[in-house]
Amino acid sequence: MKTGVITLVASLASTVVANPVAIPIDFSLIEARQNRPPSYGGACQRIAQQYPALISYPNSTIYETENHLFWSETTVLSPACVFTPSNAQQIANALKVCVQTKTPFAVRGGGHTPIPGAANTDNGVLVGLDRMKQTTLGTYKGIPIASIGPGLRWIDVYSWSTKQGLIVMGGRYAPVGVPGVILGGGLSYFASVRGWAADSVVQFEVVTADSRVIQVNAESNADLFWALKGGAANFAIVTRFDTRTYPIGQVWGGYVNQDTAHIPDLLDAISTYVAPKTGGALDGKSAIDATIYFNGTTKAYTTTTSLFYNGTVNNPPALVNFTKIPTMIPATTKIRSYVDFEGETAASGDRSLRELFRATSTKGVPASPKFLYDIFVQETKKLKTIEALFSFVYQPITVSALRAARALGGDALDLDPADGSLLMQIINVAWDNPADDAYINNWAANLISTIETKAKAAGLYYPFIFLNDAGPGQKPLGLYGKGQSLPRLKTVAKKYDPNGVFQTLSGNAFKLATQ
Numbered sequence: 001m002k003t004g005v006i007t008l009v010a011s012l013a014s015t016v017v018a019n020p021v022a023i024p025i026d027f028s029l030i031e032a033r034q035n036r037p038p039s040y041g042g043a044c045q046r047i048a049q050q051y052p053a054l055i056s057y058p059n060s061t062i063y064e065t066e067n068h069l070f071w072s073e074t075t076v077l078s079p080a081c082v083f084t085p086s087n088a089q090q091i092a093n094a095l096k097v098c099v100q101t102k103t104p105f106a107v108r109g110g111g112h113t114p115i116p117g118a119a120n121t122d123n124g125v126l127v128g129l130d131r132m133k134q135t136t137l138g139t140y141k142g143i144p145i146a147s148i149g150p151g152l153r154w155i156d157v158y159s160w161s162t163k164q165g166l167i168v169m170g171g172r173y174a175p176v177g178v179p180g181v182i183l184g185g186g187l188s189y190f191a192s193v194r195g196w197a198a199d200s201v202v203q204f205e206v207v208t209a210d211s212r213v214i215q216v217n218a219e220s221n222a223d224l225f226w227a228l229k230g231g232a233a234n235f236a237i238v239t240r241f242d243t244r245t246y247p248i249g250q251v252w253g254g255y256v257n258q259d260t261a262h263i264p265d266l267l268d269a270i271s272t273y274v275a276p277k278t279g280g281a282l283d284g285k286s287a288i289d290a291t292i293y294f295n296g297t298t299k300a301y302t303t304t305t306s307l308f309y310n311g312t313v314n315n316p317p318a319l320v321n322f323t324k325i326p327t328m329i330p331a332t333t334k335i336r337s338y339v340d341f342e343g344e345t346a347a348s349g350d351r352s353l354r355e356l357f358r359a360t361s362t363k364g365v366p367a368s369p370k371f372l373y374d375i376f377v378q379e380t381k382k383l384k385t386i387e388a389l390f391s392f393v394y395q396p397i398t399v400s401a402l403r404a405a406r407a408l409g410g411d412a413l414d415l416d417p418a419d420g421s422l423l424m425q426i427i428n429v430a431w432d433n434p435a436d437d438a439y440i441n442n443w444a445a446n447l448i449s450t451i452e453t454k455a456k457a458a459g460l461y462y463p464f465i466f467l468n469d470a471g472p473g474q475k476p477l478g479l480y481g482k483g484q485s486l487p488r489l490k491t492v493a494k495k496y497d498p499n500g501v502f503q504t505l506s507g508n509a510f511k512l513a514t515q
Helices: 028-032 042-050 061-066 088-101 154-162 178-183 222-228 260-274 317-323 338-349 368-380 399-407 434-458 477-483 485-496
Strands: 081-083 105-108 125-128 135-140 143-148 166-168 201-207 213-217 237-247 251-258 286-295 301-309 334-336 354-363 388-397 422-431
Touching: 042 081, 042 088, 042 125, 061 081, 088 105, 088 125, 088 201, 088 213, 088 237, 135 154, 135 237, 143 154, 143 166, 143 201, 154 166, 154 178, 154 338, 178 237, 201 222, 213 222, 222 485, 251 260, 251 338, 260 286, 260 301, 260 317, 260 368, 260 388, 286 317, 286 368, 301 317, 301 338, 334 338, 354 368, 354 434, 368 388, 368 422, 368 434, 422 434, 477 485
Parallel strands: 081 125, 105 125
Antiparallel strands: 135 143, 143 237, 166 237, 201 213, 201 237, 251 301, 251 334, 286 301, 286 388, 354 422, 388 422
16 A cells, blocks of 8 residues: 555544445446557557657657656556647647547646546547646736646746746646646635636637637637636647736645544534634635545544635634644644745645545535535445545635626636535545445445435535536536536537537547536
């Protein structure tokens, strides 16, 4: 068993062991790569004729390195070749070859989505965006912007922009790649004031299915501009993001960790924080991520909460209910640079384990945190003893965040502020043994199903699945805009991709036809 985050949360808790309810999941993508010989079809050779230095094949150092730049080991497949372009025109030319030869392809940015086939391919062309790491400052119609490449990770962007005294709306976890976050909506620590990360984008440069390189903004290709803000990789390959910049100074933040005995205190703190009329979440400078861990070997429950405040206020009142809880180890909260704060998330970039996500949401009301925890405990007690770490994450989204999203022009997610705040949940499991894949995936699917069934019965369900944290078989796009966004997304896809290139040849976890 690989050591690391799984072993850090061990304690003395014990639980009853039982078997979870099985929910069938298609593991064909995982099984297909086992001992599968590479196919060097004509597409790789034709691309290599144009760009011999940018193509690598199995058993080469570059290929093996590129094919393992994925967060989860479950997503390492067997592409016929890896293509590493440095600009949009090279992508356009390679895409033309794939379309002409009907060769499957996949595009990998940060490689963080833990779904087999989302950003990799068996026997097709893997397009790795590593070389596309441009960072420039400029303006767009008088708006200060940063133009950033799709090969960057957020820690790269933040390290660069904060040197200029600026921040870009992006992911909360430093090792995650730029494109997946923005195309799935994107949750920053500034969401209550700035909306989703995608809402700050003012222009995309993309390669369309017919290999045109076009600029996409609110005036030109406006329908595609809307669709790219949350609609995932269904429409084009994004080769540049022009996104608003905002001034940034020092911030207050860090992590607090509690043991099992203080989980009730943490649940109370979350409940108080999300209270609609009095909670700390009303202070838009504050944000939290609260995680409850269950260690499948020791049966221990522990917690880690990320606390953030955009300002130089020590122990801000909005978050005092979290900081007053006794901790297992000293809290890391302090006044610091934003990059220093983000640096603490580096451990989430461990790429040696097998990972999964699944997501759902409940109403952002005081009753939700304990309601959810009780279900998590109920379902973890059914687990066999297993070398795995089960993480259950609470992420509050305020009404202010939804209003900010609309004020910036709106997006495909289209959540209505009139419906109140929501509390997004993520289940993340990390394990090492491939033999446990089906068992863990079925357990996680059952957990989310149980939460949704019970939340609906209790009047706590919020119909939203955050695409950035969704898992295999989930249907986040169908819930956007109370079901009204999906038909519009399909219309956009038909217009810009009439032959369905991104629905049939491209790797993509959430294709429109499956939603």
